[in-house]
Amino acid sequence: MSGAESVDSIWKLSNEEGGELAGRWWKWALSAPDDRSPVEDRTGEHAAWNQPDDLWFLAGTYGGHVVRRCAIPSDRPVFFPVLNMQHTRSYSRVPQSMTVAEATASLNSIPLPLQEFSAPFRTGLTQRYAWGIWGGIASLTPGQYVLEIKARATNGFWVDTTYHLESTAS
Numbered sequence: 001m002s003g004a005e006s007v008d009s010i011w012k013l014s015n016e017e018g019g020e021l022a023g024r025w026w027k028w029a030l031s032a033p034d035d036r037s038p039v040e041d042r043t044g045e046h047a048a049w050n051q052p053d054d055l056w057f058l059a060g061t062y063g064g065h066v067v068r069r070c071a072i073p074s075d076r077p078v079f080f081p082v083l084n085m086q087h088t089r090s091y092s093r094v095p096q097s098m099t100v101a102e103a104t105a106s107l108n109s110i111p112l113p114l115q116e117f118s119a120p121f122r123t124g125l126t127q128r129y130a131w132g133i134w135g136g137i138a139s140l141t142p143g144q145y146v147l148e149i150k151a152r153a154t155n156g157f158w159v160d161t162t163y164h165l166e167s168t169a170s
Contacts, residue, residue, distance in 0.1 A: 011077045011136035012113075019119025021079050022130040025057050026086045030123055044068030044163070055079055058147070061159050069164040074142045080105075082114055083151035083159065084132025095120075095129040098153040103133045105149045112137065140167040 038059035
């Protein structure tokens, strides 16, 4: 594996920036058609679907174990959920969250700092709230990386996701 030196340049976000990105991530995830959904994807085949120009989103999962392989551009920071949820304002007028029992992410076996973000966002006319434990990585030098994400909520929901990433020059 190469590029471990890039882990030193962790992407630190303010609460406002992280909340805005969490809302953007959910808009991206919710807008995908079922047959191309990066969240439902088990292999990484749809990882590049409708990516924004200024960063790269990695998809979460609907739970369980997933292994994905994908190429990402070396000139964009990466933003991803470790454990997250969203709901409409009609469900609750305040952001809901999960009680976290475990939440970790590591890049090439180096632990990454994680941050909790919560923020309102809209899809069409629907007001929603996003909550989650998120990770961010500054743009990675070209090379091969392994991102491991593990999380467990006290309600029994869990994720174990491994991304085999190839950072490529744009």
